[in-house]
Amino acid sequence: MTLQDIHSLVDVENGTGSREIFVDHDIYREELKQVFGRAWLFIGHESQVPNPDDFFVSRMGEESVILTRDRQGELHVLLNTCRHRGMKVCRYDEGNTRLFTCPYHAWSYSTDGELVSKPGELVGVPGFKTHYHGQLDKQEWGLIHVAQMRNYRGTIWATWDQNAPPLEDYLGSFSLWLDSALNHRDGREGGSVVLVGVQKWRTKCNWKFPATNFVGDAAHGVSHKSVNMVGISPSASGRRDERPKDHYAFGWPDLGHGGLGFTPRLEEDWVQGDVFTKYPEVSKYFGEVYATRKKNLEGKTHYQGKGTIFPNMSFHEEQPRTIIVSHPNGPEETEFWRFYLVDEDAPDHVKDTLRHYYMTYSGPGGMTEQDDLENWAYATEASKGAISRQFPYNYQQGLGWSEPFDEYPGAVWCGNLVTEQNQLVWLKRWSEFMQGWEWEYLMHERVHPDARAFPLKVGDK
Amino acid sequence: MSEAKLSSRGTALLQEVEQFLYSEAEMVDDRQFREWLNLFTDDLEYRVPMARNVRSDNIDNEYMEGAHDIHWIDEGKETLTQRVEQIHTGVHWAEEPLSRTTHLISNVRVSESVALGLKDEEVDVRYVFLTYRHRLNDQEDTVVGRRRDLLRRVDGQLKIARRTIYLNQTVFLARSLSHFL
Numbered sequence: 189m190t191l192q193d194i195h196s197l198v199d200v201e202n203g204t205g206s207r208e209i210f211v212d213h214d215i216y217r218e219e220l221k222q223v224f225g226r227a228w229l230f231i232g233h234e235s236q237v238p239n240p241d242d243f244f245v246s247r248m249g250e251e252s253v254i255l256t257r258d259r260q261g262e263l264h265v266l267l268n269t270c271r272h273r274g275m276k277v278c279r280y281d282e283g284n285t286r287l288f289t290c291p292y293h294a295w296s297y298s299t300d301g302e303l304v305s306k307p308g309e310l311v312g313v314p315g316f317k318t319h320y321h322g323q324l325d326k327q328e329w330g331l332i333h334v335a336q337m338r339n340y341r342g343t344i345w346a347t348w349d350q351n352a353p354p355l356e357d358y359l360g361s362f363s364l365w366l367d368s369a370l371n372h373r374d375g376r377e378g379g380s381v382v383l384v385g386v387q388k389w390r391t392k393c394n395w396k397f398p399a400t401n402f403v404g405d406a407a408h409g410v411s412h413k414s415v416n417m418v419g420i421s422p423s424a425s426g427r428r429d430e431r432p433k434d435h436y437a438f439g440w441p442d443l444g445h446g447g448l449g450f451t452p453r454l455e456e457d458w459v460q461g462d463v464f465t466k467y468p469e470v471s472k473y474f475g476e477v478y479a480t481r482k483k484n485l486e487g488k489t490h491y492q493g494k495g496t497i498f499p500n501m502s503f504h505e506e507q508p509r510t511i512i513v514s515h516p517n518g519p520e521e522t523e524f525w526r527f528y529l530v531d532e533d534a535p536d537h538v539k540d541t542l543r544h545y546y547m548t549y550s551g552p553g554g555m556t557e558q559d560d561l562e563n564w565a566y567a568t569e570a571s572k573g574a575i576s577r578q579f580p581y582n583y584q585q586g587l588g589w590s591e592p593f594d595e596y597p598g599a600v601w602c603g604n605l606v607t608e609q610n611q612l613v614w615l616k617r618w619s620e621f622m623q624g625w626e627w628e629y630l631m632h633e634r635v636h637p638d639a640r641a642f643p644l645k646v647g648d649k
Numbered sequence: 650m651s652e653a654k655l656s657s658r659g660t661a662l663l664q665e666v667e668q669f670l671y672s673e674a675e676m677v678d679d680r681q682f683r684e685w686l687n688l689f690t691d692d693l694e695y696r697v698p699m700a701r702n703v704r705s706d707n708i709d710n711e712y713m714e715g716a717h718d719i720h721w722i723d724e725g726k727e728t729l730t731q732r733v734e735q736i737h738t739g740v741h742w743a744e745e746p747l748s749r750t751t752h753l754i755s756n757v758r759v760s761e762s763v764a765l766g767l768k769d770e771e772v773d774v775r776y777v778f779l780t781y782r783h784r785l786n787d788q789e790d791t792v793v794g795r796r797r798d799l800l801r802r803v804d805g806q807l808k809i810a811r812r813t814i815y816l817n818q819t820v821f822l823a824r825s826l827s828h829f830l
Contacts, residue, residue, distance in 0.1 A: 281703070283707065387699065387721065388820040390822050561743065562825070
């Protein structure tokens with residue numbers, strides 16, 4: 189596939205995207221390099237490795253990585269493959285160890301800074317003195333570290349690209365929404381934990397369906413019609429499709445992030461709906477927490493939203509409060525990992541009510557998520573054919589109606605209109621990564637010769 | 650649970666339990682979901698905990714069953730009833746068209762204490778299951794695992810008061826849990 193071919197896959201000006209993006213095997217292989225080899229990716233949450241020597245095995249694209257906390261308390265993200273013959277050095281999902289010993293030839297790697305100069309380094313090799321004549325460079329042959337790692341309010345992120353900009357720049361002002369998911373309900377920074385148990389499941393769909401669904405698809409209500417008819421909300425009467433006031437789609441065209449969220453307003457003007465009326469005790473608890481929040485954040489601005497951080501981490505800030513990562517697992521398969529967040533100090537009965545609601549809504553057993561999975565899987569299947577793949581997808585809803593929204597620097601919106609422009613925002617970013625742009629162009633510090641402007645509203649329509 | 654030989658009362662109970670489980674399975678496979686709900690008590694606890702790969706010296710923690718641990722499913726009769734009603738809306742796309750399922754049940758055992766009649770209003774039952782599903786053209790999966798039920802006799806009829814389903818899979822490979830295991 190030539191650069192020209194890649195360039196032509198997304199037509200930003202006309203709001204179309206080739207189906208090849210969602211089914212082609214060559215494009216998929218290129219994505220693993222250009223997108224997953226460079227972008228900041230979500231690894232896990234620090235609450236999953238609270239103690240020294242704790243580890244949690246995660247993924248970056250198709251790669252298995254180990255998030256581990258060393259004896260000095262520092263976090264590391266290591267590629268889970270022995271440097272000698274490639275065997276996985278860790279085949280558990282989580283646990284506690286200081287030493288990762290390969291089951292193949294017993295090369296062992298330590299995370300103890302007392303024993304090695306850099307955690308993850310080789311500490312033991314059978315036959316080191318005799319068969320290797322003491323000449324193997326143990327520092328050189330340690331486990332591969334990610335190029336950069338960052339702990340952002342408890343969430344751990346990493347990239348394989350040492351030239352990638354700091355995570356904060358990569359997120360831009362979209363971080364205001366991520367904060368609304370990660371922060372304590374009383375307004376404190378952080379203060380949330382991931383409940384034990386990450387739901388992992390595979391579905392036969394391309395990973396970009398969930399990524400672009402969660403980036404802000406306000407038009408897919410029909411997918412969830414059955415849930416609305418049955419009514420699974422923890423408020424006695426509320427429906428999934430009923431939102432608080434001023435809830436719109438916002439996209440970040442230069443960064444590829446986007447989602448559905450609220451126009452900013454003073455914290456004291458924010459009206460928090462009571463979504464737990466069926467559970468008076470829980471309702472009472474949140475009533476108190478949100479009153480504390482108003483006091484804590486008086487005079488500050490309330491930012492709130494849900495969405496996708498390019499490429500494949502999506503989050504929901506309120507109910508259910510979760511993070512989902514759509515790991516590519518072949519062009520026609522996604523491995524989903526869903527993490528569930530709660531305030532660390534919430535009372536047990538509150539945590540219990542929340543987790544029950546989360547499971548009812550999300551995951552492979554979630555009454556809402558199941559219908560999304562169905563759509564993504566059969567959309568993938570029906571796009572594979574030699575004929576069907578010739579016809580691009582349509583992203584024209586709202587095309588040319590986006591306007592800058594200055595209160596979220598770098599963002600655009602279509603006012604109070606329903607729009608699919610966020611998905612075009614995401615595809616535009618995907619195209620830029622796939623064209624192999626250097627970071628100075630990706631971060632729009634310099635204008636790339638092939639850069640295409642995001643279609644904005646011109647004049648009064 | 651190590652009974653080599655059941656008393657005649659135990660044998661009769663085992664037979665009754667087996668017939669109950671077979672007819673329950675048939676009801677699901679026949680999509681008699683609303684009738685199926687009547688087999689559960691109102692205070693039902695229905696759980697499908699998740700498994701993870703841990704070291705063998707930590708195998709007691711393989712299944713995550715802590716008070717706040719996330720499950721595949723953890724609910725009561727209200728939500729189970731909503732799942733049935735969701736299927737009946739006709740617009741629950743993951744089950745429209747419906748899955749064709751076949752439930753196989755085997756290795757059924759009832760607890761000795763119950764068989765001896767120490768507490769005859771409730772029966773602790775352990776068994777294994779295999780659920781095959783086919784849907785549309787080439788969507789198929791097999792989910793296998795162990796079940797543990799607490800059956801309670803209500804007005805002479807057995808009902809399920811507690812069901813825990815232990816799956817062998819850590820990563821759920823069957824697309825979604827839109828059918829009943």
